[in-house]
Amino acid sequence: MLKQAAIIALLGISSASFAGGWQLKLGGSVLAPTQDTTTPLGVVKADHEINFTPSVEYFFGDTPFSAELLLATPFNQEVTLNGTKVAKVKHLPPTITAKYNFKNSTRFTPYVGIGATALITWDESGVADKVKNDFGVAGQLGFNYQPADAKNWGVYFDVRYADLSPEVRLNVANNYTFDLDIDPIVYTIGYSYKF
Template identity: 60%
Template sequence: MLKKSLLQHSIFLIALGWAVIPTAQAGNWQLKVGGSLLAPTENNGTVAGAQADVSHEFNLTPSVEYFFGDSPFSAELLLAVAPFQHDIRLNGVESATFKHLPPTVTAKYHLKNSTRFTPYVGVGLTVAVPWDEKLTGSNSKLEADVTYGAAGQLGFNFQPADAQNWGVFLDVRYAQVESDVKLDGKDIGTLEVNPLVYTLGYSYRF
């Protein structure tokens, strides 16, 4: 029930972002659409007494950003157009799959200068909402908990000389994602994804 509620909430946030941007004050809102590679760290924890390894995955990730007037501060909400789907290997053997949504909010500081190259840094919170967990070749019930963690962000936006509102951006996020895993209701370990998320895309400011 909690996972379904969080999924519906994420879909609502996507719709709200698309609805509110066209009517917002000019210059305060920015829509970003990019492709993201979610790369879990090397050590993904121990599950059922075995070393876990979570696959790298690619997805399209829109985000909505609000700028606070002429200040260098903004807030950004990262979403995904579809769930990330990962494979889990235990001691090198394909053992399970799961899906998740990664809504992440960061408060950002933009290092303004006289060029069209604007670096930024951010800190915030991520929520990992896993569901559709499946154990390969088994009907046992596999379940991963919804998890909350810290997030960091580092990147830049570049606006070409002939561009008025649009630009290109590149950034990397770190998200603390560690979920307790249960098999038929019994704890079997902790999946430590803790990914780096690399994103490249276009930005358009309204």
């Protein structure tokens, strides 16, 4: 699904007149899982994590549409079983969204977006000897604000939701396997720069 979304976005960019512009966003995010997973072994949770999450956005000419690719430095997320840390996993959450920007006469621009996300995992440790990559739908809601004295700079805040439930295999109880319901909300605040 992520590959299809990327291809569609690239085709859209190539068919545009390139009269639009680019925006670089440098932000920090809190990844907050919204679900717990109940298993025969007990309750499994993924913890909250804070990270640096830059993104790149392209605006299609004078239209209100844009496409944004969220990047990140690797997340190091802990997993607990009945409140006890049992595993840790590194992962990246690349996310691409097609956005609608509500342009108006003010410097405050709200936006909404929908797209696809991925959970790319590696370097599992603890009793989790395998966490599979996962793919899902992503939604986005936020705003960009450009101060009156700023030509290209602005500040932004957005909230994203990702539908992610990677399969986890524990090297206990005959390699017990289950889907870890994370479905995180990602809160991001930062600076934006148009060029």
